[in-house]
Amino acid sequence: MEGGDWKNNxxxxxQSRNKRETIAFQDIITFQSRLFDNVSTLKNENLQLTLLxxxxxxxxxxxxxxxxxxxxxxxxxxxxxxxxSQQEELTSMHRRRGESAQQIINLNARAHxxxxxxxxxxxxxxxxxxxxxxxxxxxxxxxxxxxELQGLNQVLRDxxxxxxxxxxxxxxxxxxxxxxxxxxxxRLIKYKAKDADKMNEENEHFLKSSNPTAFFINxxxxxxxxxxxxxxxxxxxxxxxxxxxxxxxxxxxxxxDKIMDxxxxxxxxxxxxxxxxxxxHDGEVNAVKWSPTDRLVATGGADRKVKLWxxxxxxxxxxxxxxxxxxxxxxxVDFDATGVYIVGASNDFASRVWTVGDQRLRHTLTGxxxxxxxxxxxxEPTKVITxxxxxxxxxxxxxxxxxxxxxxxxxxxxxxxxSDGAGSTIISGHFDKRIRFWDIRTEMxxxxxxxxxxxxxxxxxxxxxxxxxxxxxxxIQLIDLRMNTIVRSFSxxxxxxxxxxxxxxxxxxxxxxxVGAADGAAYVWNTHSGRLxxxxxxxxxxxxxxxxxxxxxxxxxxxxxxxxxxxGDL
Amino acid sequence: xxxxxEVLREIWDGKLPICFQLHQEEIMEIQQPDPFYxxxxxxxxxxxxxxxxxxxxxxxxxxxxxxxxxxxxYNGQPLKWHYPIGFLYDLFCGNDPQLPxxxxxxxxxxxxxxxxxxPNKDIVEAHYMSTVKEADVLKHRGQVMSTMQxxxxxxxxxxxxxxxxxxxxxxxxxxxxxxxxNEGFKHIPIRMYSDDGICCQRLISPKNNDGSRKIIxxxxxxxxxxxxxxxxxxxxxxxxxxxxxxWLSEHMSYPDNFLHICMC
Numbered sequence: 001m002e003g004g005d006w007k008n009n010x011x012x013x014x015q016s017r018n019k020r021e022t023i024a025f026q027d028i029i030t031f032q033s034r035l036f037d038n039v040s041t042l043k044n045e046n047l048q049l050t051l052l053x054x055x056x057x058x059x060x061x062x063x064x065x066x067x068x069x070x071x072x073x074x075x076x077x078x079x080x081x082x083x084x085s086q087q088e089e090l091t092s093m094h095r096r097r098g099e100s101a102q103q104i105i106n107l108n109a110r111a112h113x114x115x116x117x118x119x120x121x122x123x124x125x126x127x128x129x130x131x132x133x134x135x136x137x138x139x140x141x142x143x144x145x146x147x148e149l150q151g152l153n154q155v156l157r158d159x160x161x162x163x164x165x166x167x168x169x170x171x172x173x174x175x176x177x178x179x180x181x182x183x184x185x186x187r188l189i190k191y192k193a194k195d196a197d198k199m200n201e202e203n204e205h206f207l208k209s210s211n212p213t214a215f216f217i218n219x220x221x222x223x224x225x226x227x228x229x230x231x232x233x234x235x236x237x238x239x240x241x242x243x244x245x246x247x248x249x250x251x252x253x254x255x256x257d258k259i260m261d262x263x264x265x266x267x268x269x270x271x272x273x274x275x276x277x278x279x280x281h282d283g284e285v286n287a288v289k290w291s292p293t294d295r296l297v298a299t300g301g302a303d304r305k306v307k308l309w310x311x312x313x314x315x316x317x318x319x320x321x322x323x324x325x326x327x328x329x330x331x332x333v334d335f336d337a338t339g340v341y342i343v344g345a346s347n348d349f350a351s352r353v354w355t356v357g358d359q360r361l362r363h364t365l366t367g368x369x370x371x372x373x374x375x376x377x378x379x380e381p382t383k384v385i386t387x388x389x390x391x392x393x394x395x396x397x398x399x400x401x402x403x404x405x406x407x408x409x410x411x412x413x414x415x416x417x418x419s420d421g422a423g424s425t426i427i428s429g430h431f432d433k434r435i436r437f438w439d440i441r442t443e444m445x446x447x448x449x450x451x452x453x454x455x456x457x458x459x460x461x462x463x464x465x466x467x468x469x470x471x472x473x474x475x476i477q478l479i480d481l482r483m484n485t486i487v488r489s490f491s492x493x494x495x496x497x498x499x500x501x502x503x504x505x506x507x508x509x510x511x512x513x514x515v516g517a518a519d520g521a522a523y524v525w526n527t528h529s530g531r532l533x534x535x536x537x538x539x540x541x542x543x544x545x546x547x548x549x550x551x552x553x554x555x556x557x558x559x560x561x562x563x564x565x566x567x568g569d570l
Numbered sequence: 571x572x573x574x575x576e577v578l579r580e581i582w583d584g585k586l587p588i589c590f591q592l593h594q595e596e597i598m599e600i601q602q603p604d605p606f607y608x609x610x611x612x613x614x615x616x617x618x619x620x621x622x623x624x625x626x627x628x629x630x631x632x633x634x635x636x637x638x639x640x641x642x643x644y645n646g647q648p649l650k651w652h653y654p655i656g657f658l659y660d661l662f663c664g665n666d667p668q669l670p671x672x673x674x675x676x677x678x679x680x681x682x683x684x685x686x687x688x689p690n691k692d693i694v695e696a697h698y699m700s701t702v703k704e705a706d707v708l709k710h711r712g713q714v715m716s717t718m719q720x721x722x723x724x725x726x727x728x729x730x731x732x733x734x735x736x737x738x739x740x741x742x743x744x745x746x747x748x749x750x751x752n753e754g755f756k757h758i759p760i761r762m763y764s765d766d767g768i769c770c771q772r773l774i775s776p777k778n779n780d781g782s783r784k785i786i787x788x789x790x791x792x793x794x795x796x797x798x799x800x801x802x803x804x805x806x807x808x809x810x811x812x813x814x815x816x817w818l819s820e821h822m823s824y825p826d827n828f829l830h831i832c833m834c
């Protein structure tokens with residue numbers, strides 16, 4: 001610490017300096033700086049406020065209110081904005097609602113569709129279940145049917161087997177009897193030969209004793225006279241008669257036939273009195289035929305049946321059976337050569353074959369387009385020929401049950417006959433007054449004969465030389481087939497043909513012929529002399545068909561009034 | 571010993587009113603900028619007190635010159651920023667004081683050959699610290715500064731920058747202690763400026779040849795024997811001629827520990 005004036009001097013100087021420089025200006029300058037700062041901040045504030053004001057004024061130019069005061073404008077603007085936003089919300093809500101409503105409608109429609117679908121499906125399901133039930137029932141039925149059929153089949157098979165066995169047995173018998181027959185015939189021949197030798201010896205002996213020239217004549221000609229020859233002749237007659245009443249079932253009856261044919265004067269007994277009278281059918285009786293074997297007569301009628309009658313018992317007619325199966329009236333019936341089968345031609349455009357023994361329908365031959373007027377067996381019992389109103393003749397094979405041939409005749413056939421056993425020639429009588437001859441192998445008719453009227457029936461004589469035609473002009477024409485000319489014509493003033501299918505028939509030898517008339521009588525003529533032998537009247541309505549028994553000379557006739565009559569001796 | 575607290579306090583509180591004005595040619599705005607008044611401490615340096623002023627004036631100048639360095643001038647003379655403000659005032663206006671001191675602010679045409687560039691405050695700090703160290707070398711052969719820690723140096727600078735007397739003098743006191751056994755410094759850090767700004771720095775010891783304290787008078791007769799009537803000014807006051815040098819250096823040094831004396 002040094003004193004001294006110098007220090008005081010300095011101090012005082014410093015103080016005065018400070019007073020002068022610092023203190024004097026300090027306040028002013030601080031004040032000034034404060035003012036300065038104030039001014040700058042105020043300037044800034046002013047600037048900001050101006051900007052704000054500008055902004056508010058600018059936003060206010062869009063609104064309606066343009067009052068002064070920035071504060072109220074702001075509030076109004078805020079409110080307006082709120083309103084705007086609320087309006088927008090409102091519109092968006094409306095839109096959403098519309099969309100929801102639309103959706104609801106769509107969903108409703110869809111639900112409806114689905115319901116409908118469901119219902120439809122339900123219906124289908126129920127239908128299907130019903131179908132299933134019905135199908136199951138059907139299956140059940142079919143199964144039972146099948147079981148039945150199998151049973152039936154089995155039964156049939158057994159039957160068939162039994163029949164086979166029976167057939168085999170019968171065949172054996174047949175063979176045996178055939179052998180027997182053969183042996184018998186041989187024996188007979190031997191005996192005959194022996195007799196002939198004896199006769200020759202006698203003749204020689206006789207001639208030697210009487211006339212030598214007659215001996216020479218006799219050695220060349222076999223004229224048999226003399227006592228021995230009378231005896232022989234009588235024996236022969238007996239044999240022939242016996243042969244006639246024996247059943248000629250195709251077994252060696254050829255010799256008998258030959259003998260019969262060579263005796264044209266075989267006495268046929270003329271039937272004069274009624275043997276039997278009976279009601280055959282329920283309607284018209286159209287056809288009648290004797291069976292070639294036993295005493296069976298078949299009648300066919302408009303009641304669609306073919307009835308078999310047995311006349312073996314004297315004075316009694318017995319209905320052996322009824323053959324059914326036809327759907328319309330039977331026009332003609334025919335037995336085959338053995339008498340086992342019978343064919344019936346019917347108005348239902350078909351013909352039927354039955355077995356006589358068990359009366360079972362064997363074949364139905366359909367194919368004609370018109371009424372079948374006549375059906376005949378063609379030789380062996382496997383071929384049938386039918387003639388029909390559809391202007392054709394058809395040949396049927398019974399083994400294949402098919403029509404093997406059709407012949408176009410050009411006119412409705414009323415009747416037909418087959419000539420000789422093989423059936424190689426067919427003769428048919430037609431609506432157009434012609435009789436046509438057919439060869440079985442050709443299509444066209446080989447020949448034809450013109451008549452005066454419609455041919456209602458034909459019949460062939462036993463020797464196939466003469467043809468009998470019943471014509472609608474109330475005559476019967478006898479035609480010689482070898483010369484193809486009409487030999488004789490039979491008529492009578494009271495004879496009128498009954499109907500378009502009225503049948504005439506040769507007698508068993510060919511000497512007589514009978515035909516039914518419209519007045520219910522059967523007229524019998526002698527073929528050789530042409531004389532009317534008898535008028536057998538018993539029917540009350542027109543006689544439609546007559547038939548001779550092949551051996552015994554019985555005549556059967558049927559009429560339109562259900563009646564059948566047997567004439568002759570039983 | 572810097573014990574005369576009164577003196578120190580008076581010196582520390584010294585402030586000058588300065589009016590900054592933007593050079594007329596540089597004004598680009600229509601509006602005239604207001605002159606910027608501010609009280610600056612005498613002991614501070616210009617770059618430390620011109621921030622606000624610079625911000626104020628930046629609005630009024632053109633955009634390109636905004637990045638340029640600002641410089642000040644008084645009456646056409648550029649002011650060197652590395653001198654303390656008070657010293658500059660004494661140098662230019664010592665004889666005819668002008669209060670407030672009006673300075674012109676420039677942003678363009680930086681006088682490269684006269685002024686140093688001062689981009690930021692760190693340069694100022696670096697210059698200050700180097701001056702302090704120079705002074706310390708003269709006074710104590712640099713021992714005090716070298717024993718001080720970095721934080722003491724920072725405290726020194728911060729105290730000066732923020733105008734904190736106690737903070738500054740807590741450290742500066744150590745720099746004002748005597749060197750070793752001697753009373754006083756080894757040498758006196760002193761700079762003498764003549765009227766035209768020419769600096770003279772000599773090695774001056776505080777002791778006379780006979781070991782007594784030197785006074786100013788003796789210094790003057792030593793340095794300038796041919797100018798008997800010269801007066802010395804510092805801190806805005808005239809120094810009595812019988813002031814001892816040691817005391818002068820302890821109490822009347824500027825914060826950079828140098829005596830800046832103007833001769834008038």
